[in-house]
Amino acid sequence: MEEDTKAGPPHVLIFPFPVQGHVNSMLKLAELLAHAGLHITFLNTDHNHDRLVRYSPDNLARFSGFPGFQFKIIPDGLPADHPRAGERVMEMFNSLNSVTKPLFKEMLFTDHELQSIPGSNRRAVSCIIADGILSFAIDVGNELGIPVIHFRTIGACSFWAYFCIPDLVEAGELPIRGNEDMDRILKRVPGMETFIRCRDLPSFCRTKNILADPNLQLFVDQTRQTPGARALILNTFEELEGPVLSQIRTQCPQIYTIGPLHALVKYRSVGSKTTSLQSQSLNSLFEVDRNCMTWLDAQPLKSVIYVSFGSIKKMTNEEMREFWYGLVNSKKRFLWVIRLDMVDGKDGGDDDQIPSELAEGTRERGYIADWVPQEEVLAHQAIGGFFTHSGWNSTLESIVAGVPMLCWPCSADQQPNSRFVSEVWKLGMDMKDVCNRTVVEKMVNDLIVNRRDEFMKSTVEMARLARESASKGGSSYCNLDRLIKDISLMGVRSKEYLPSSIN
Numbered sequence: 123m124e125e126d127t128k129a130g131p132p133h134v135l136i137f138p139f140p141v142q143g144h145v146n147s148m149l150k151l152a153e154l155l156a157h158a159g160l161h162i163t164f165l166n167t168d169h170n171h172d173r174l175v176r177y178s179p180d181n182l183a184r185f186s187g188f189p190g191f192q193f194k195i196i197p198d199g200l201p202a203d204h205p206r207a208g209e210r211v212m213e214m215f216n217s218l219n220s221v222t223k224p225l226f227k228e229m230l231f232t233d234h235e236l237q238s239i240p241g242s243n244r245r246a247v248s249c250i251i252a253d254g255i256l257s258f259a260i261d262v263g264n265e266l267g268i269p270v271i272h273f274r275t276i277g278a279c280s281f282w283a284y285f286c287i288p289d290l291v292e293a294g295e296l297p298i299r300g301n302e303d304m305d306r307i308l309k310r311v312p313g314m315e316t317f318i319r320c321r322d323l324p325s326f327c328r329t330k331n332i333l334a335d336p337n338l339q340l341f342v343d344q345t346r347q348t349p350g351a352r353a354l355i356l357n358t359f360e361e362l363e364g365p366v367l368s369q370i371r372t373q374c375p376q377i378y379t380i381g382p383l384h385a386l387v388k389y390r391s392v393g394s395k396t397t398s399l400q401s402q403s404l405n406s407l408f409e410v411d412r413n414c415m416t417w418l419d420a421q422p423l424k425s426v427i428y429v430s431f432g433s434i435k436k437m438t439n440e441e442m443r444e445f446w447y448g449l450v451n452s453k454k455r456f457l458w459v460i461r462l463d464m465v466d467g468k469d470g471g472d473d474d475q476i477p478s479e480l481a482e483g484t485r486e487r488g489y490i491a492d493w494v495p496q497e498e499v500l501a502h503q504a505i506g507g508f509f510t511h512s513g514w515n516s517t518l519e520s521i522v523a524g525v526p527m528l529c530w531p532c533s534a535d536q537q538p539n540s541r542f543v544s545e546v547w548k549l550g551m552d553m554k555d556v557c558n559r560t561v562v563e564k565m566v567n568d569l570i571v572n573r574r575d576e577f578m579k580s581t582v583e584m585a586r587l588a589r590e591s592a593s594k595g596g597s598s599y600c601n602l603d604r605l606i607k608d609i610s611l612m613g614v615r616s617k618e619y620l621p622s623s624i625n
């Protein structure tokens with residue numbers, strides 16, 4: 123091993139999987155590390171960077187205020203009109219592997235060469251924080267002898283569920299034996315033996331051919347690689363997922379729980395001499411409709427259900443109608459994020475004519491938006507509940523805002539998340555695998571009227587714990603300090619990081 127003796131702070135390269143839920147949280151980490159004085163290169167795909175420039179210009183300008191922060195752009199290899207959503211998200215993995223990986227490798231090599239030039243005041247990359255599902259970034263980092271820390275944008279509960287899948291298969295608990303088997307409790311997910319059912323496993327487990335399913339294989343393989351990394355960063359907090367984290371620590375001893383990141387960004391700025399951290403940083407890849415805030419201002423206290431199924435889910439026309447009828451029939455006010463390009467079968471035909479009862483109910487009590495400032499929306503006093511797909515960022519944002527959730531998980535980690543929200547944390551209800559207007563109507567009313575007091579008790583308490591963990595002296599606050607210190611110690615460079623190792 124040889125030491126990189128060049129003066130200056132450590133240089134961290136951060137590389138997210140290029141979708142909203144991943145870019146958002148990893149940019150927040152980048153912001154926190156830059157605020158602590160580290161040099162940061164944030165690697166963004168060309169497609170996403172164009173969108174950030176277009177839809178979050180103020181945010182981008184703010185980053186330029188950090189000395190030593192830079193964005194670098196890399197192609198994702200997909201055509202401009204590729205949706206990068208729905209089922210086609212999986213095509214991104216292939217493209218990233220075939221097009222982006224060699225460019226990434228070349229970029230790291232050039233970075234090393236440039237920074238070796240006498241007079242350069244920037245260190246070569248001394249640590250990579252790679253999205254844990256971008257295994258090629260991890261491989262390249264390892265190959266070049268640069269320490270790699272995995273960042274998983276999912277919760278500990280779903281990380282652990284993915285991790286245990288091979289054990290479930292080996293023990294004969296998987297595959298799932300048809301619909302009638304969905305409520306069977308699984309015994310081989312340590313820490314979850316009493317409540318995790320087949321239907322609560324990551325959605326890829328629903329395939330019959332479990333050993334050959336490429337999507338499942340991809341996520342399981344990548345999760346199983348994490349123990350080989352220097353460390354694992356999770357956007358969660360000890361008080362929320364302590365028991366599951368103890369299980370994960372048996373495999374990955376070095377974990378930094380630094381969530382909820384959006385709360386940490388907010389609390390780290392309190393008392394800070396700089397004002398460069400943003401309390402509600404909106405790293406949006408879509409055009410934000412701010413008029414919804416004016417509409418919310420006019421609604422009574424805790425009267426509105428906020429509805430959003432994240433940035434990737436593509437809905438069917440039928441699902442949209444069932445939700446819409448359910449919301450209108452509930453007679454509750456609603457703010458619904460729905461982009462028509464994310465609804466299958468919208469072709470302007472007869473089916474697209476909005477029935478008059480829906481149009482009228484929406485005009486009276488609803489507001490439909492393409493994209494909203496979600497953190498701000500959830501913090502608004504008019505919001506009484508969140509009808510969510512249980513994406514991990516949305517779950518954390520709801521927890522911090524103290525808003526009870528009605529969960530309709532669609533895919534991947536969302537299935538375990540919603541089980542934890544309802545069964546373990548008691549922060550709301552799970553409507554998994556049901557899409558029916560009568561059920562939506564009833565559950566919306568239960569969430570914000572009939573069972574409101576019951577949910578408010580636990581949501582208020584969990585919000586307090588989340589905020590405490592992100593405040594000075596709290597668990598996530600201290601873990602971030604520990605992470606910064608440990609990254610600073612990673613100035614030691616490996617001898618293998620030599621041009622000859624590039625092939």
Ligand SMILES: O=c1ccn([C@@H]2O[C@H](COP(=O)(O)OP(=O)(O)O[C@H]3O[C@H](CO)[C@@H](O)[C@H](O)[C@H]3O)[C@@H](O)[C@H]2O)c(=O)[nH]1
Binds near residue numbers: 275459
């Ligand atoms: O109108 C909107 C809707 C969403 N958001 C933001 O978009 C993010 C959405 O993230 P998330 O709730 O995690 O959902 P997805 O976009 O679906 O995220 C993907 O990535 C997550 C993190 O890995 C996974 O948990 C999900 O299952 C996966 O679909 C959140 O920060 C929201 O605040 C907005 O700002 N405005």
